[in-house]
Amino acid sequence: MLDIWPALPLFILDARYYPPTKGVDNTIAALKQRHRVCKIKFCASSSSDYENVWAAMQEPFPELADIMLMALEIDAGIPDSFLGGSAPGLRCLKLYGIPFPGLPKLLLSATHLVTLCLEGTSHSEYTSPDVMANCLSALTNLETLALEFEHLNPENRRPPPPTRSVLPALTNLEFTGDIEYWEDLVARVDAPRLFHLSITFLHHYQIAFDTPHHVQFISRTPRLEALEKARITFGDKTVRARLSSQTSGNGVLDVGIPCSTISTDEQFSCLAQICASSLPPLSAVENLSIIEDHYFEQYLQENIADRLWLELLRPFASVKNLYIHRESLPRIAPTLQKLVGDRTTEVLPILQNLFTGGSQPSRLVQEGIEQFAAARRLSGRPITVSPWDRASEQEGVTHPPRIVSIVRTH
Known part of the structure; x- marks a missing residue:
């Protein structure tokens, strides 16, 4: 078919993993037109497939601008002679699970990446x-x-x-x-x-x-620097601390740890360390949200001790507005309820507004929040408790798409 087409630029998309087909003959035939190839996406499930493809890619591809290569549980490294060791026109390079000892040499030539x-x-x-x-x-x-x-x-x-x-x-x-x-x-x-x-x-x-x-x-x-919004997210795979800005001029900083193989105690301890030592100074943070995704409870291994919540909240001394997701509210309310007397402002000392999300909380949770609010009022630091309207929270900077994405087509 290449013989009957005009000499148009070629985009080689090998999608044999979905659905599977046999051989790489078509891919290799297209790679032989190296002066026309501008984009390659290739995935193989056997070392022999990769070896055949590498053999067809030992010389420079002068028009190649975009390449994505993926290995599916195989150990088939890219040789140093890949692309002739030079790719000055390359603009996008994505490698997934593929050894490539010659990568530093190639990158030094890919100045338009x-x-x-x-x-x-x-x-x-x-x-x-x-x-x-x-x-x-x-x-x-x-x-x-x-x-x-x-x-x-x-x-x-x-x-x-x-x-x-x-x-x-x-x-x-x-x-x-x-x-x-x-x-x-x-x-x-x-x-x-x-x-x-x-x-x-x-x-x-x-x-x-x-x-x-x-x-x-x-x-x-x-x-x-000087990001005003913080979000603590508990998920089934990671727990994360995310800082963002109310304005579009500043950015997003997101730090997380995997959590599926460690205890809840360790999750909170690690997350508290991140907030205290791995984020910028939190003096500008006035809004804090605490959120669980709906899978988190499946991985919750034990009750969350008061000291863990306090350790996590302590770095956020400048927070004025606290938003608590409906799933987190029953877990954190007992801790807030105990902050009375000399402990009233042990954490969140200048808090002004507490927003609770979801349906009407249980009687015990409601009583805990009311006692916390009463203690703050007696201390001269009153707070207002309101429903959390996610639409009116003014998220400001939304989370950008993941940097890495793999699109499977056939």
């Missing part, structure tokens, strides 16, 4: 923070970066250099992996235009959340 996503990267595919920062320094047009490293980095950590690489165009950054790798990486880079930062720290149960380089990185990123 706008989007880079490296996910499912294991220990065997490890690229040190030094090398990664050096590669990123050449990508002056990079706007979106997603990195996922599934295993701990080696112990031979190096101190950061005296100067940092600048990513002048980067606006979206998503990182999933070891907290030590993240610390080493952000000690080596600046991203002055960064608007959206989403981090998921793995292996959190092994280390403390001591993140001085992360905090300094945030302080060098103007759009991530």
Whole structure:
């Protein structure tokens, strides 16, 4: 069929995983037209498929601008000779679970790259923070970066250099992996235009959340400072702290930890550490929302102790408006009820408004909230309790789409 078509640009979409077909003959035939190929999306479930495709991609593809490669539970690394080791016209590169030792060399040539996503990267595919920062320094047009490293980095950590690489165009950054790798990486880079930062720290149960380089990185990123809205979200897979702004001029900072394999006590402890040490100063945060998704209760392993709620709320000393989701209200109300006498302003000392979401709370929950409000009134710090109208909350900055997406077509 290639012989009867005009010499149009080619977009190679190999979707054999849905629905499955046999062989890669058509893909290889299209790859032979390397001067016409502008976009490639390829996924294979066998090493032989990848080896045949790599063999057809050893020379430069001068028109190639967009490439996505995915491995389905196979170990078929990309050879150093991939694309002839150079891709100056590449604008989007997404690799999922594919070893590529020659990636640093390719990135140094891909100076027009706008989007880079490296996910499912294991220990065997490890690229040190030094090398990664050096590669990123050449990508002056990079706007979106997603990195996922599934295993701990080696112990031979190096101190950061005296100067940092600048990513002048980067606006979206998503990182999933070891907290030590993240610390080493952000000690080596600046991203002055960064608007959206989403981090998921793995292996959190092994280390403390001591993140001085992360905090300094945030302080060098103007759009991530002085964010006024905070949201604590408890989900079935992660618990997250998210800061955003009432205005469109500032950005979104989202930090989370996986929670399906740890206890509720550990979840709260880790999240409290994040709020206290891994977020910007919370002095500008006046609005705090506490939300559960409907799957969280399935993973709730024990009752939530008062001390855990207090530890979590303590960093939010400037909050004036507290929004509590209907699922969270029965869990937090008993803790608020006990804040009487000298403990009345132990947390949330300048709170003015408490918004409760959902249907009419139970009698016990209602009594707990009323006692909390009465104690605040007696202390001279009265609060107003109102229903939480999500439509009128004025969310301000909405969460942008995930940086990485995979569209399956056939």
